Amino acid sequence: MPRLTIDGKVVDVREGAYVLEAARKAGVEIPALCNHEALEPWGGCRLCMVDVTFEHWDGWYKAVAACLYPVAEGLIVETRTERVTNARKVVLDLLLARCPDTPLIQRLAEEHGITQTSFARNPEQTDCILCGLCTRVCDHLGISAISMVDRGIGREVAPPFKEPPPDCIGCLACAEICPTDHIDYTSTHSRREIWGKSFEMLRCKTCGKAHITVAQADFFADRNGVPRSYFETCDDCKRKAHADIFERLGTGP
Ligand code: SF4
Ligand code: FES
Structure with a gap:
């Protein structure tokens, strides 16, 4: 059973799990719009980006989608780095442009400090975020x-x-x-x-x-x-x- 660290919390998770599942087990919230436990992960929305590293990577981090990245012994996951937060903001800014009146997107965007999209608003009203x-x-x-x-x-x-x-x-x-x-x-x-x-x-x-x-x-x-x-x-x-x-x-x- 691999043991990893997520935002400083140590968690053991089943072999074959992805980082998103481990984070949920550790009580760390990662926003994820295209993921559902009944389906294979797809990695389409890119909202669940996190930074990962290992001790032996000497301070080098890789940005990955938590829903698609497999857990491994010794993996270190950071869910709130500046790079991760900025990546999520871009995704939410784009989603808010596509679905400016959709309550779920408004709420997630607001939680990331975005109240207005910086892109052109979609002239066609839709609530479809294309999560698939x-x-x-x-x-x-x-x-x-x-x-x-x-x-x-x-x-x-x-x-x-x-x-x-x-x-x-x-x-x-x-x-x-x-x-x-x-x-x-x-x-x-x-x-x-x-x-x-x-x-x-x-x-x-x-x-x-x-x-x-x-x-x-x-x-x-x-x-x-x-x-x-x-x-x-x-x-x-x-x-x-x-x-x-x-x-x-x-x-x-
Ligand atoms: S209709 Fe759009 S938002 Fe709803 S599940 Fe399908 S792709 Fe996702
Ligand atoms: S939940 Fe959509 S990319 Fe991971």
């Missing part, structure tokens, strides 16, 4: 219904040809992982709308709650070889049924 979490979670689920399209200031997340995506199953993974709530959807007892596509909802056969879309149940039943009936009961009712069984068996809490 939505497209990566969609890929991770094996659906790939959306992707990044276009270049420069016009870059955005969209379905193919900006039409309702044929592969989308309406699972909401993209909307729920989005750190800025940029992805719009509506969900009622009967239908869900997202990416211009409309889905029929599946109701729990026990409580009647609309819990997932019919397309979602079909997709996961087919892909995972799970009986379709498994999806006809919502998670809450499944948990309650299991708790009732344990209670009857006398093994409950």
